[in-house]
Structures are given as structure tokens and as C-alpha cells.
Amino acid sequence: MTRKPFPFTAIVGQESLKLALLVSAVDPSLGGVLAFGDRGTGKSTTVRALAALLPNMKVVEGCRFNCDPEAGEAQLCEECRKRSAGGKLKSRSVPLPVVDLPLGTTEDRIVGALDIERALLKGEKAFEPGLLARAHRGFLYIDEVNLLEDHLVDLLLDVAASGENLVEREGLSLRHPARFVLIGSGNPEEGELRPQLLDRFGLSVEVRTPDDLKTRIEIVKRRDAFERDPEAFSAKWKSREGKLRRQILKGREALSEVAVSDAMLESCAKLCMTLGTDGLRGELTMMRAARAAAALEGQKEVTLAHLKKLAVPALSHRLRRNPLDDSGSLARVERALEECFGHEG
Structure with a gap:
């Protein structure tokens, strides 16, 4: 069973981070958000809360890359372009993806690679999609981004800028759309990002531990109430979540x-x-x-x-x-x- 995320509108404080995420939700082309600051301040909670707040998205049924059935041909993967030649693409509704990129991950895991099982069993060269394919049209979240190897960060930022993942390895040559909001977080005490990488993030915010007594108490009370009964707590904030969701959708249309x-x-x-x-x-x-x-x-x-x-x-x-x-x-x-x-x- 998938764990219910904390309601976005119930998050206390962190106004800078919430604003940065909201404007990125209205205009995903901004370049993503970098959140540096103290541990345990709710950075990942806030990101997941926003993703859960946004409405489900339509994807082409059977597509491995979350292609948008209403997008133009140029924005579809090769498989969906072939499908579209036969008529209108079938679609289904799925939650907006939030994909975690763990430390220690490999380049193959990120961009995708040869499907070894099919190669060994059937002698076929088939592509196994990576994290970039899963994150298409959603969020790619990197905790402790300052500890990620430089060549991987370069790769991610290049793909985020181009909106496309090009894979050429092991006899495979394939490209697919990869447009996502890149979210990075980390603690500056553990190392800094290079200036040229910092510059590639659209927005950057500092997330600090609240120093106001009432704020800290309210955060603990709400988190405790959510942990004890997630359904009841979420129901209490449902109307505010719906109002903010409609506000974001109207913002996208009016942008x-x-x-x-x-x-x-x-x-x-x-x-x-x-x-x-x-x-x-x-x-x-x-x-x-x-x-x-x-x-x-x-x-x-x-x-x-x-x-x-x-x-x-x-x-x-x-x-x-x-x-x-x-x-x-x-x-x-x-x-x-x-x-x-x-x-x-």
C-alpha cells in the first residue's frame, strides 16, 4: 500500500521553498529548484506533497516513457509516433511521478541501458528505461545533490535543459522525451555544488530549522496528528488542497x-x-x-x-x-x- 503524503497546505513555514515549488508547478520550464539547508526540515515532504496535490496526468497506454497522448508528434517517443500513425492514441490516467535518484546510482540506471534478460534469453537488443524515463512530466528528486558525482549532475542538467534523453551504447541508439522538474536538496556543510551547476538550477532556496517556538510546536502537533491518523488529517485539509490545485491549474492556463x-x-x-x-x-x-x-x-x-x-x-x-x-x-x-x-x- 502506497503511503499517503502529507498535505501541502498543512505544511508550516518553509514559505520560500513552497513558493519556488508552486511557481515551478505553474511553469515547469523554469529549470527546477535547489533547496539547501538543515536536515529534518521537511524538504522531501514538501516536494512529495506538491506532487500529490497536482492532478493525475494522461499517458499513452503501454508507453514506457509517460508520453502525453495530446502532445504533438515531435514530443512523442518513437514507439508512440508509430502508434499514432494508426489513429488516435489510447490513454490512461496515472499519478504525477516523483522519482528518487539515490546516491551511488550508475549512469546506466539513470539513462537506461540494454535489457540483459531479453538479450540473454531471446537474443534481442531491447532498451530498459531508466530513471529519466520514469520521471518524464513529473519530478526528479535528488537528495544530497552536492554529493552526487559531477558527471552525473552534468548529465542530468543537460537532459533537463534539452528535454530529451539520448542513449547510444551497447549497440543501441534511442532517444525519448525527458522533461521533468529537477529538485535537488542537500546540506551545505557536506560540500558545495560547483558554480556552473548552481547556475543551471532555476531557483534556489535556503531551508532552515524554525527558530520560533510557536512554529516548532505547531509543526510537531500536525506531524503527530498525521502519523496517528493520515486519513482523518488529510480529510481536514482536503478543501484547501482542492482550492490550491485549482489555483495552479488556472495559473498554467493563464501563464x-x-x-x-x-x-x-x-x-x-x-x-x-x-x-x-x-x-x-x-x-x-x-x-x-x-x-x-x-x-x-x-x-x-x-x-x-x-x-x-x-x-x-x-x-x-x-x-x-x-x-x-x-x-x-x-x-x-x-x-x-x-x-x-x-x-x-
């Missing part, structure tokens, strides 16, 4: 209609120039995240308030190290926001 003015783009660029971020990925991510936040709120246009809300998660992990400034990246972004915009918005 393309949300306007971003030249003044807001200028504000993005001004802030990034003040912080000295490399490249233009910072501006692009902040603009897209702000647009997703506006869509989530049912707004028709991005405002400075949206930009300020998403500036820290979009930019804090893209800053150059400054040996003359020992303040944290979060403080540097907040200081730059004050310098650029003061109390505007």
Missing part, C-alpha cells in the same frame, strides 16, 4: 497571457547589473518566475512586488564570490533590492 512590461524587464536587468551576475540567465529566470507568480495569483501583469518576491530564489545562487563581503548571498540580494527599489512595489 501565456500574463504581460511583462519593458519597465519590469528594465528592473530585472538593473538588479542583476547591481549584483554583478554573469550572463543573462538571472534576468530570464527572475522574469519567468515572476510571471508564473502573477499567473498563480490570477494577475494579468507582472508587478515590481512579484519581481521582489522572486529575486532571492532566482539570483542568490548566481552571485560571484566577493572576498571583501562576508555577508550571505541572501543578504546581498536583499541589500541590492533596497538599493535599486527602496520601498517601491
